[in-house]
Amino acid sequence: MENAKHDALMRRPDGLAEKVVVPVADMFETSDEFVLRLDMPGATKEAIHLNIEPDRLSVHGTVMPHHQENANLLFNEISRKKYLREFNLGDGIDRETIKAQYDDGVLTILLPKTEAMKVRTIPIH
Amino acid sequence: MLMQFDFPRTFDDLLGDFLITDIHPLTRSVFPAIDVAEHENETVVLAELPGVKKEDVKITFENNVLTLRGERKPYKIPENARVLLNEMRVREFSRSIEFDHGVDAARISAEMTNGMLRIVLPKAESARVRTIEVK
Numbered sequence: 001m002e003n004a005k006h007d008a009l010m011r012r013p014d015g016l017a018e019k020v021v022v023p024v025a026d027m028f029e030t031s032d033e034f035v036l037r038l039d040m041p042g043a044t045k046e047a048i049h050l051n052i053e054p055d056r057l058s059v060h061g062t063v064m065p066h067h068q069e070n071a072n073l074l075f076n077e078i079s080r081k082k083y084l085r086e087f088n089l090g091d092g093i094d095r096e097t098i099k100a101q102y103d104d105g106v107l108t109i110l111l112p113k114t115e116a117m118k119v120r121t122i123p124i125h
Numbered sequence: 126m127l128m129q130f131d132f133p134r135t136f137d138d139l140l141g142d143f144l145i146t147d148i149h150p151l152t153r154s155v156f157p158a159i160d161v162a163e164h165e166n167e168t169v170v171l172a173e174l175p176g177v178k179k180e181d182v183k184i185t186f187e188n189n190v191l192t193l194r195g196e197r198k199p200y201k202i203p204e205n206a207r208v209l210l211n212e213m214r215v216r217e218f219s220r221s222i223e224f225d226h227g228v229d230a231a232r233i234s235a236e237m238t239n240g241m242l243r244i245v246l247p248k249a250e251s252a253r254v255r256t257i258e259v260k
Contacts, residue, residue, distance in 0.1 A: 027210035030203050037200070039175040039213060041240030059191070066171055068161050075161035075222075078173055105175035105240015 022083040031119035034093065034111040040083050041105035042066065048102060050109065052095055058086040059107065092117030156218050166253055168246045170222060175240035176213065182242060187231050191246065192221040226252035
């Protein structure tokens with residue numbers, strides 16, 4: 001949040017300066033994993049980084065400028081931005097097997113549960 | 126010029142206002158967000174369409190009006206899943222842009238990369254800038 005404030009302050013009146021945007025996210029949980037999806041349009045696979053810290057997952061993404069520097073913009077609703085969002089990581093997530101994929105501007109992160117956290121159904125004999 | 130504020134507000138308040146729209150695209154009512162850039166021989170329209178497949182977008186150009194229509198379809202989640210966070214909005218969208226210059230409609234092209242739709246509309250011969258030499 002502090003970063004975002006700082007960036008908003010640094011914004012030039014022409015709207016072309018870069019901002020930090022918190023990407024919109026969805027998350028669901030199954031018996032084996034957590035699936036996290038983030039809207040990050042305009043980034044590229046190479047410009048997205050996931051940092052896994054002991055208790056935190058942070059997602060960073062850079063969007064390259066869409067227009068030439070001197071382009072004459074008649075409409076400008078798409079800001080120049082960086083994406084940044086952080087999530088707390090509980091003990092039940094197997095940090096070694098986290099996987100991510102980027103398709104159609106959406107980043108999907110698969111966070112597998114540790115064996116101990118997986119839901120098991122115990123049959124009654 | 127004399128400026129007067131009827132409702133004195135702190136700087137933080139002012140900042141708060143635009144942070145809401147800047148940070149959370151959720152609160153933005155127009156979808157998709159677009160840019161229109163004018164170049165010498167063409168106009169480029171850019172739209173942010175995360176999670177939208179190219180087959181779910183329809184682009185038409187009629188009477189000098191470009192229209193984007195489509196739908197962000199829901200993705201599949203397993204039956205036993207528990208939803209923990211749901212900020213993404215699945216919805217239909219439609220936006221139109223009217224051009225005040227001639228467009229070479231037969232040569233309009235569009236491509237979709239990383240959730241960004243880019244439409245290139247070449248200007249009609251009559252709309253191009255010409256330099257006339259004085260003899």
